[in-house]
Amino acid sequence: MNRYPLWKYIVIVVALVIGLVYTLPNFYGESPAVQVSSGKATVKVTEQTLKTVEDLLRNADLHPNGIFFEQGAQQNTVRVRFEPTEAEKQLQAREVLEKALNPNREDPAYVVALNLTPNTPQWLLSIRALPMYLGLDLRGGVHFLLQVDMRAAITKRAEATLADLRTQLRDKRIRHTGMNRVGNVVEVSFASEEERARANDLLRNTQPDLVLSLPEASAAPYLLRAELSQKAVQNVQSYALKQNISTLHNRTRRCRAGDRPAGCGPHRGSASRRAGYGQGQGHSRPHRHA
Secondary structure, eight states: OOOSOHHHHHHHHHHHHHHHHHHGGGGSOEEEEEEEEESSTTOOOOHHHHHHHHHHHHHTTOOOSEEEEEEOSSOOEEEEEOOTTOHHHHHHHHHHHHHHHOSOTTSOSEEEEEEEEEOOBHHHHTTTOOOOOOOTTTTTOOOOOOOOOHHHHHHHHHHHHHHHHHHHHHHTTOOOSEEEEETTEEEEEESSHHHHHHHHHHHHHHOTTEEEEOOOOSSSOEEEEEEEOHHHHHHHHHHHHHHHHHHHHHHHHHHHHTOOOTTSOOOTTOEEEEESSOSBOOOOOOOOOO
């Protein structure tokens, strides 16, 4: 004899069906993708960017199974999706887009990054059935290629050294006729050998990171050259690397904590519109190289 009314069984069946439908996106897996986003506040990703990406890939004889324009709360992105077995084409597409969209490598206008996109069908996306976003610990971590501009770090230190020497000489009332930086070497000119000798004694006692040299001269200007020692250069490089790694760790922790800063992947609330060809679209957690 049935102990419960029929409507309770109906509620249970409906709940199970809804739960099953919204679980399905987790079984479709992910495909390699390339994501194009803005690298500057003055550069906007628009539908014209989408058309440009389509043309570039077509000219390179690369045929993804979907190209999507995604409108996010903070910025728009263009996502190019390939088949799960076409990871090599993903790398080729990134190289093509990077070269065409960022002709000036020193000042890139766009960020072209490797990514992963869910294979969720369109009918599931239309009812907002999205896959579960796993944390970095459950996805096996995230891989980064970190490049630090050591030359810029050393140049910045040389500029700081120039400012320090100017301040020190002024405080000790040691007169010089000019001070400039030649590469990573600071050159100070003096009108007399006595002033140069005073400056040399001062800097030897207060600037242990500098290698000082006194070129021979029979008349003014008398030069004093100051250059970072090898140990100081290594310290600058080590500090620059640690600083970048610390920034990277903070960024990763924020991604794992769910704070999702820019670069952690698209926001769940972003609206996506299919553009081009393909069977679906969606959001993804990144598997990126930075």
